[in-house]
Amino acid sequence: MTGLMLLMAYLALFGLLLISGMNPIFVFVIGIGMVLFQYFMSDKLVLKTTGAKAVTKEEQPKLHEMVERLSKIGGIPKPRTVAIMNMEAPNAFATGRSPKHATVAVTTGLLSKLNDGELEGVIGHELAHIKNRDVMVMTWASLIVVVAGFLMQMLFWMSLFGGFGGHRRQGNGGQAMAMMMVVYIGVIIIYFISQLLISTLSRYRELAADREGAIMTGSPTNLASALKKISGQIAQIPEKDLRQVEHANAFFIIPALQGNAIASLMSSHPPTEMRVARLIEMQKQNWHLLR
Amino acid sequence: MRLFKTLFKKSNSLQSDESDILSAILRITNQDAHAKKDINLLGTATLLLNITEHPFFTDINSSLKELVKELFMPTIRTPLRGLKSDIYKSCWIIFENTNNRKMVADINSVSSYIANLGLGNNMTAAIFKGTIKNRSFYWICNYRTSKFYPLAPLANDMRDNELEMEIGNLLVSTGIPLEPHENWYSLSDIPI
Numbered sequence: 001m002t003g004l005m006l007l008m009a010y011l012a013l014f015g016l017l018l019i020s021g022m023n024p025i026f027v028f029v030i031g032i033g034m035v036l037f038q039y040f041m042s043d044k045l046v047l048k049t050t051g052a053k054a055v056t057k058e059e060q061p062k063l064h065e066m067v068e069r070l071s072k073i074g075g076i077p078k079p080r081t082v083a084i085m086n087m088e089a090p091n092a093f094a095t096g097r098s099p100k101h102a103t104v105a106v107t108t109g110l111l112s113k114l115n116d117g118e119l120e121g122v123i124g125h126e127l128a129h130i131k132n133r134d135v136m137v138m139t140w141a142s143l144i145v146v147v148a149g150f151l152m153q154m155l156f157w158m159s160l161f162g163g164f165g166g167h168r169r170q171g172n173g174g175q176a177m178a179m180m181m182v183v184y185i186g187v188i189i190i191y192f193i194s195q196l197l198i199s200t201l202s203r204y205r206e207l208a209a210d211r212e213g214a215i216m217t218g219s220p221t222n223l224a225s226a227l228k229k230i231s232g233q234i235a236q237i238p239e240k241d242l243r244q245v246e247h248a249n250a251f252f253i254i255p256a257l258q259g260n261a262i263a264s265l266m267s268s269h270p271p272t273e274m275r276v277a278r279l280i281e282m283q284k285q286n287w288h289l290l291r
Numbered sequence: 292m293r294l295f296k297t298l299f300k301k302s303n304s305l306q307s308d309e310s311d312i313l314s315a316i317l318r319i320t321n322q323d324a325h326a327k328k329d330i331n332l333l334g335t336a337t338l339l340l341n342i343t344e345h346p347f348f349t350d351i352n353s354s355l356k357e358l359v360k361e362l363f364m365p366t367i368r369t370p371l372r373g374l375k376s377d378i379y380k381s382c383w384i385i386f387e388n389t390n391n392r393k394m395v396a397d398i399n400s401v402s403s404y405i406a407n408l409g410l411g412n413n414m415t416a417a418i419f420k421g422t423i424k425n426r427s428f429y430w431i432c433n434y435r436t437s438k439f440y441p442l443a444p445l446a447n448d449m450r451d452n453e454l455e456m457e458i459g460n461l462l463v464s465t466g467i468p469l470e471p472h473e474n475w476y477s478l479s480d481i482p483i
Contacts, residue, residue, distance in 0.1 A: 241379065241476060242339075242476035
């Protein structure tokens with residue numbers, strides 16, 4: 001469904017380009033160039049921007065052993081780079097255009113806050129992204145966002161400098177300008193719809209990586225526990241006494257944590273509660289029989 | 292009663308082995324091979340009530356004796372003790388029985404009796420004592436929400452939140468209704 005809607009968005013963008021008189025091939029070639037750059041340079045760019053440093057087997061034997069063992073279980077080559085970011089917040093990422101060129105990075109906060117089982121859960125999830133070639137899928141899926149974004153900027157600057165046709169098409173200036181405005185608005189709509197679709201696709205890929213990673217490690221609850229820690233749910237456990245709250249009559253007015261609906265639509269990751277619930281459901285359903 | 296409904300869902304019988312939530316509890320306490328964790332209940336539980344002006348609370352020990360008489364001894368298989376606590380104007384009724392299944396049934400009988408006195412809203416929670424990997428924790432059934440949550444106290448009123456999260460995952464994986472973690476309120480001076 002998401003794929004079909006993305007295809008429709010591509011067709012709509014193509015149509016708008018034809019209407020506007022721009023060469024769609026030229027615009028898409030520029031977009032593809034940008035995406036290719038991102039695709040081939042993603043690992044280097046991400047390492048540079050996050051400040052992650054590659055670590056050797058001698059420096060981090062446990063982490064390397066974990067990555068190596070889970071890669072074998074997952075049936076993929078061990079990622080070329082294992083890196084650590086000096087960051088208190090517990091987090092991790094995987095990048096690289098193929099399993100052979102992959103990088104797995106974790107923060108120092110993740111290493112210190114998670115136990116071995118939970119760390120395995122997170123590494124398994126990241127290796128699942130590599131196995132599922134999510135970097136490639138997401139990079140190419142986001143081509144439409146790159147192209148629409150590029151067009152938005154181009155049309156914006158054209159409108160500022162009178163490039164909407166007023167000068168050259170003297171007789172039809174008003175009509176041309178109106179048409180370009182329609183194209184501009186159309187491109188903006190396609191840009192936001194594409195962003196939503198890419199976010200939806202990303203959330204699917206995250207859930208798939210949760211599942212694949214849990215199968216690799218053999219323990220969905222380890223990843224569930226790690227997700228809770230990473231999302232800071234532990235910090236939300238109250239310190240007050242149950243009786244204190246009951247006497248204050250406040251127990252029933254504590255709102256369930258509700259995310260902002262729009263923010264959750266644009267989010268690249270599904271809500272932690274949903275991921276945890278699915279992992280626990282997996283544990284319940286004797287998922288290990290699938291291994 | 293809430294605890295009974297929570298534990299047994301629609302079943303009023305202790306015979307429904309696989310379908311009710313108690314069987315889930317027993318599965319994990321019986322060291323389910325897939326759970327790979329060893330949760331044990333220690334045969335001790337307590338019912339927490341908040342005290343009001345009602346005569347039941349004037350002399351809790353006499354009230355419990357009356358309760359045992361009313362419910363007939365065969366029904367109550369658990370030694371009961373009443374204990375008052377001044378800080379929060381609450382009191383604890385303590386149950387001891389190595390048979391967890393019977394202990395749960397007894398807590399339910401006592402809860403029903405107290406509810407029939409018009410004191411249903413005075414019952415706050417039922418608390419079971421257990422261990423996981425040789426570490427103590429409490430398993431709390433909140434009577435307001437009919438949901439469970441773990442409490443793993445440490446010294447100086449601290450709590451082992453990580454262990455609680457671990458137990459929480461285990462509880463929910465067996466189908467036990469888990470309280471959202473924002474409602475995992477502490478309980479101090481638990482007398483078991």
